[in-house]
Amino acid sequence: MCADGMIRRCVSDAETRKILDLCHYGPTDGHYGPSVTGKKVYDAGSYWPTIFQEAKTLVETCDSCQRQGNISKSDEMPQQMIQPSNKFLYILVVVDYVSNWAEGKALPTNDTRVVIDFLKQLFCRFGVPRALISDRDTHFANHQLAKVLKRYGVTHRFSTSYYPQTSGQVENINRALKRILEKTVGDSPKIWSKKLDDAL
Template sequence: MELDEVEIKDSFLEEQFFAISDFEVPWFADIANFLAANIIPKGLTHQQKKRFFNDVKNYFWDDPFLFCRCADQVIRRCVTRSETSKILEHCYSGPTGGHYSGTKTAHKILESGFYWPSLFKDPNRYVTSCDKFQRTGNISKRDEMPQNYTLSCEIFDIWGINFMGPFPNSYGNKYILVAIDYMSKWVEAQALPTNDARVVVRFLKRLFSRFGTPRAIISDRGTHFCNTQFEKTLKKYGAHHRIATLYHPQTN
């Protein structure tokens, strides 16, 4: 029986079958080898071994990742040097980045759950190389939005009260007592013959029965509001009396 002569092919179908690529040795290789296979690094001195076993207590291996328990007792995943550039780019100039300083960027990386030894140095170097950040400069007071105090209250919680008049006599009435709710701008008004404390107390009792007891009543320094009868009525219903500042149009 004669065998057919077959030409021997010296080349593989996959040209890179045995190609050797540049493989990065991660900074935590010795720690991962010890935790995964109990392999102690060779060539360490007594002090280096002591420090190695002290540091390795903060790490644990969960195949295929190594995790570190940081100083704030939060567990974060250890990443290689090749991964840090993408993480820095995302936390600094990504959709949720904001082009903050190096310290702020480092905190965002920690909040994302990543860790490597030079975590606080690399963001500072990355920020200094950012052209957009260098052109922005420091934010001054001129760039801040104005912060104005906002009155926080519920409807019918704070009423402003004041007299209008005197007007020409109309059916025996010369004054109008006006109360306005600061939240809803609801207005209550009543025509009165006088502007003494007695009619004010009667008006407030009718106001409380309709809208409930407010937290505060704001008025000016008129004697019809600053008197014993008025204060006793407010104390009875648990409301506070606030006096407006002179010549302050916002509370008029």
């Protein structure tokens, strides 16, 4: 009987690593932190006294997690406008809220036409979603995109600038993508468009 009143299966030492691996890596390759990994063990209905210490050790020894750690000042790119890379100035990021799968594309402009072309490519590859949530920028809030989404039967919802949690997953992925690109491009930030697919 756990502190929260739930009855959970007490796990033997031999099984703990297997359960932790499943909860940390997961079917979507989540690489969750120690507290989320420990919570996933609880949610799965398992228990042992040192869950969180073992989860912390697992995350500290996970190569993929360590590569995505915080960057030092020497790794940071200067805070300035994004540098053109082979005529690309923008990155359009789309996230599936169910699987947390991210797709992105380097774009020379951020007009409606390129957004529609990118969405049509995604619809062909993954199927048509029920809804699309976007911010209120002009390349999303316009008649052309509304017409295309209506043709495909997609509900278009807008996040409000006063409630940024609406697009929280996208913001998290944008931060992670920026961090990975900063680490991988190093001293030559003009090659970021070539590294985008690897970063994603």
